[in-house]
Amino acid sequence: MTANAPILAIDIGGTKLAAAVVDEQGGVMSRGEIPTPSSAVADTLIELAKTVLGNERPRTIGLASAGPLDMVAGTVSPVNIPSWRDFPLCDTVAEAFPGAETVLVGDAVAAAVGEHWRGAGAGAEAMLGIVVSTGVGGGLVLRGRAYPGPTGNAGHFGHMPTDLEPVLCACGMTGCVEALGSGPSMVRWAAQFGWRGASAKELADDARAGDSVARAAFDRAADALACGIVGAAALVDLDVVVIGGGVAAAGPVLLDPLRAHLKRRASLGFVQRVKALPGTLGRDAGLIGAARCALEI
Amino acid sequence: MTANAPILAIDIGGTKLAAAVVDEQGGVMSRGEIPTPSSAVADTLIELAKTVLGNERPRTIGLASAGPLDMVAGTVSPVNIPSWRDFPLCDTVAEAFPGAETVLVGDAVAAAVGEHWRGAGAGAEAMLGIVVSTGVGGGLVLRGRAYPGPTGNAGHFGHMPTDLEPVLCACGMTGCVEALGSGPSMVRWAAQFGWRGASAKELADDARAGDSVARAAFDRAADALACGIVGAAALVDLDVVVIGGGVAAAGPVLLDPLRAHLKRRASLGFVQRVKALPGTLGRDAGLIGAARCALEI
Structure with a gap:
């Protein structure tokens, strides 16, 4: 003590x-x-x-x-x-x-705060940390410190609506960022188009090797994530988005299309300035x- | 002094x-x-x-x-x-x-802060004030005080993406909340379906009188606003949304479908708790x- x-x-x-x-x-x-x-x-x-x-x-x-x-x-x-x-x-x-x-x-708020303190988000005034894995989670750092919100639930990035596709989400709604952007959603989508694999990790390996269905699956997920990020940036004036989690560990096969979709979707100057960075602290x-x-x- | x-x-x-x-x-x-x-x-x-x-x-x-x-x-x-x-x-x-x-x-941040201090949002810890008019603006009150964001642009609710329809927005993107939820957008949409009027005020009068196209125009706009509000609530854990501006002055013809769409779209408990209230301070x-x-x- x-x-x-x-x-x-x-x-x-x-x-x-x-x-x-x-x-x-x-x-x-x-x-x-x-x-x-x-x-x-x-x-x-x-x-x-x-x-x-x-x-x-x-x-x-x-x-x-x-x-x-x-x-x-x-x-x-x-x-x-x-x-x-x-x-x-x-x-x-x-x-x-x-x-x-x-x-x-x-846990997602903690991960965001960790990346802000000692990781990729250091120095940001407004940061969204997202975790792309079995689900899609998120946490906010605003005015340079954790923003848990009045009930502790702020940062539920995965349940921002996109309306890109009417895919059912675990929360009961359709079209949430998580419904399109999570690892299992990518795997299910790719299976519909003939991809034969079981995990998001295999899907990432195949995307890296040039498989067109696997690449398209990452592109679709990246667009849903970009849709949510642009909405979040418009709302809270983000400096940085830090991306972690098992699926994000795939690296450029997710980050490259994500940055392309962000560029395409961001029209206002303060939204265009948002940097999308991979997390550096891992687990x-x-x-x-x-x-x-x-x-x- | x-x-x-x-x-x-x-x-x-x-x-x-x-x-x-x-x-x-x-x-x-x-x-x-x-x-x-x-x-x-x-x-x-x-x-x-x-x-x-x-x-x-x-x-x-x-x-x-x-x-x-x-x-x-x-x-x-x-x-x-x-x-x-x-x-x-x-x-x-x-x-x-x-x-x-x-x-x-x-101005939208100021309007939100005003409604929080002396109007409909009094006592809220996390509030979004939106202004539905020629455009759709917004401002955030977080931890009970103005949240302008690092560049002063936080609260750009009108430019959260919805992807409901590929309608061109003034910002250059398509499908923003404003592209579907503003007064001029409602008027343009209604005109496509044979409504003969010129202003959002006339459209509100006709909706109030039971005109089906006018009512549908408000319903469509209300859904776009609800989509943005659900995304904002998921992200910053809102207590209250206060709705002001010329189009919002239409009252129940906008607020009723807005509340219905919010109810339909909100699945997580902390999102369901968000109250949508009309502003009380006007101009x-x-x-x-x-x-x-x-x-x-």
Whole structure:
């Protein structure tokens, strides 16, 4: 609990739980990760955090979690962790580490804040961080700091409407950015046109090798992402969009058509200035951002 | 220049110039308005302001102007005031009223701030104010205060893409909210289907009287506005949307279909909670908001 005591950062997703000790400059000092278990999630998480901490006691704890979540109540109900519904994450963690303050944010907000603090978005006043993966998530940094919004749900970039195609979205609507821009959506679309593969990673490999259906699948997804980015830029006057996540790891096969569609769609000068950059922190973005959010409180 | 000296508020549009003395509670103490002249705009504006002030000397001056504008340089280039290009508005006004501080914001931002301070958006933490008129403008209030964005252009709601129809927009793109949601767009669309009228006001009268083409024209515009609002709500976690402007003055013929489309399009809980409310300040919203922005600096 001294001024130099470390920050404990935790990142909770449906696939993995991660914890790290982070210093005040955003450096990751120690880190651990484990697949999300189907039961005893909280016990597993606390054990992971204690292992990462070793003999240290955290001064403050930044918690990033998949949503939905309730920042005020400190509870989370991650879609892919069915045993947690309105789970009192802040209280549970605070009990395990007495004396430490806890701060809860959405995982995509944390990832955006991480990329803003120590990654591709450094120095931006207004930044959107997007995560293109099984879904399409997002988080905003406005006036240089996390903008979670009144309910903690700001940055739901994946559920901005596009109306490009009436594709059903996981949220129940049609035509959301996520409905067209996610990895599974690309794979399903390509399969309709005869592509024989199973994953977005294979699709990226084939696109890189010149397969025309695979390239068209990335182009279609990139246009949906560009549509959302232009809308976001018009609304909040973005400096930078930082793109991370498993599908974004495909690199130029996604980024090149994305930049082309952004150029085509952006007509106002302040929208044209938006830079689309790949994230540089990879899987650590959420941990580093959770630590930053803990420091800002 | 005492603590009780008044705030001078100025609202500059292509159609009219308005000035008012506003007190610290947002009450309009005196007010004047004049059609925007084709030449000597600055002289006319300063004269109007002096008339409104009478014997008072302003402590601070809030300037709302049609865009584009450059908040940092204090210059404006309103599309419909061709004689002003990079016009040094802040310097010109400051020279006329020595000792007073000037604050410049976009007119739609000012209108949003006005409705938040003293109108329909009071108490909201995250609010979008939209103005549906010859164009479709917007301004954001986030964390309870004006959010102009890094370049002062945040809130360009009218240029969020919808892709509902490939209608050309004034900005050069197609399918923007404004391209489908503005008064002239409604009138043009209705004319294609045999409606014989000239103005959005006539169209509203006919819609109110039950004319099916006029009603469909409002429905189509309302859907484009709803598409933009759902995108904005997903992104910044809005509490309230306040709708003003000449076309919005049509009342339920616009608001009813707008609320129906919002209900149909909103799937996530935090998006469903957004309230769409008519503005209550009318033409004074920009003046009151300009005064508030001057106070906040």
